[in-house]
Amino acid sequence: MSDTQLTVTIGGGGVDDARTVVRALEDTFGAADQHPSGEHATVRVATFTGEGREGTGPTEAGALSAPVTVTVQGTPRAVRRASDTLARSFTARDEGAASGDQEQERQLLLEP
Incomplete structure (x- = not known):
């Protein structure tokens, strides 16, 4: 598994909120390999597998219109x-984490 491989699952809000979350992560991870889509989906997924880069501060990703739950899964x-x-980038509340041998998962609640 690449050191920057990351799967992002976004629930709540609309497709624009999901895209806002992905834009915030692109500052650190580069362009997403898979972007959230589907106007009527209840859960949206984005993936990052590029080399990434170190983000230096908050991005100008935009504002969320509703609270969203984000689960990030990948290398620690x-x-x-x-x-x-x-x-x-957002007002975030840690909702918990789980760890495996080579992978970790964390859930955050992002609020507008």
């Missing part, structure tokens, strides 16, 4: 970087 380093990026 990628999950930590994603969590830090989202916390700098």
